[in-house]
Amino acid sequence: MPISSIGGGLSPLTTGLPSASPAKAAGADFGSALKDAVGALDQLGKKADASSLALAKGEPIDVHEVMLNTEQASLGFSMALQVRNKLVDAYQEVMRMSV
Amino acid sequence: MGLFSSMRISGSALTAQRLRMDVIAGNIANADTTRVNGQRQAFQRQQVVFQPLQAAPNSSGEGLQVAAVVRDQSAGRQVYDPANADADPNTGMVAYPNVDTTTEMTDMLSASRAYEANVTVLNSIKQMAQRSIDLGRA
Numbered sequence: 001m002p003i004s005s006i007g008g009g010l011s012p013l014t015t016g017l018p019s020a021s022p023a024k025a026a027g028a029d030f031g032s033a034l035k036d037a038v039g040a041l042d043q044l045g046k047k048a049d050a051s052s053l054a055l056a057k058g059e060p061i062d063v064h065e066v067m068l069n070t071e072q073a074s075l076g077f078s079m080a081l082q083v084r085n086k087l088v089d090a091y092q093e094v095m096r097m098s099v
Numbered sequence: 100m101g102l103f104s105s106m107r108i109s110g111s112a113l114t115a116q117r118l119r120m121d122v123i124a125g126n127i128a129n130a131d132t133t134r135v136n137g138q139r140q141a142f143q144r145q146q147v148v149f150q151p152l153q154a155a156p157n158s159s160g161e162g163l164q165v166a167a168v169v170r171d172q173s174a175g176r177q178v179y180d181p182a183n184a185d186a187d188p189n190t191g192m193v194a195y196p197n198v199d200t201t202t203e204m205t206d207m208l209s210a211s212r213a214y215e216a217n218v219t220v221l222n223s224i225k226q227m228a229q230r231s232i233d234l235g236r237a
Contacts, residue, residue: 064113068221072103075228082235 037083041076048073102228104161109221111152111162116214118165119147123207130198133185141194143170144203173197 048069054061122145132142150166174197181191 062114062117064110064117064218068106068110071225072106075102075225075232078229078232082232086235 037080041073041080044069044073044076102224105224106221108162109217109224111164112217113214113221115147115149115163115165116210116217119210120207120214122147122168123203123210126198127200127203127207129196130200130203132196133183133193139185139187139194141175142196142198143172143175144196144198145170171197 048066051061051066051069055063055066126144129142129144134140135142145168147168148166149163152162152164154161176195176197177192178195179191180186180193183193186193
């Protein structure tokens with residue numbers, strides 16, 4: 001009974017991986033992506049502020065609309081906060097690295 | 100953003116149910132109205148017609164909107180009351196609206212429960228988002 005090598009059916013692991021490309025390939029660098037995200041977060045906050053103000057002024061706006069807007073702003077902010085925490089963690093991890 | 104789109108769907112349903120509530124309140128308020136725009140005429144009860152909010156013709160729908168507020172054309176009740184200011188001078192009959200308070204009450208319950216259901220959906224969406232944010236918390 002012939003014994004075939006077990007490595008024959010395996011393809012190299014690297015073929016499925018995307019080739020390492022420079023970070024600028026997509027056209028957007030990290031700084032502008034961060035700027036966009038913070039801008040979107042700011043929009044959410046402004047929307048929430050505007051609807052709360054409208055409710056306080058007695059304008060015809062539904063209460064659930066205000067709650068939804070504030071909830072969206074709050075969720076967006078917690079998400080951004082978590083992303084920031086992760087970034088700081090990564091930075092500290094690198095700084096702790098012994099050379 | 101995907102998360103906020105599902106919040107918008109439930110939000111549109113909340114708005115629609117609020118409008119339905121307004122229409123029901125108007126019906127109950129006018130349950131005995133015998134004069135419309137200064138004319139001797141019974142008030143006709145109004146109903147809301149819902150339709151899915153669709154951006155594209157074949158999309159699964161992005162919520163709910165009120166297509167129209169229509170008048171119920173069915174006949175109202177006639178009451179013999181010659182002393183009433185709005186009684187027909189010949190027959191003495193007063194035309195009352197076709198508003199049935201029982202129907203309006205059940206409609207109101209239905210609207211209120213639908214509102215609650217959508218609030219529950221919203222809470223679930225919010226909790227899911229919160230859980231996914233908690234994922235990042237070490």
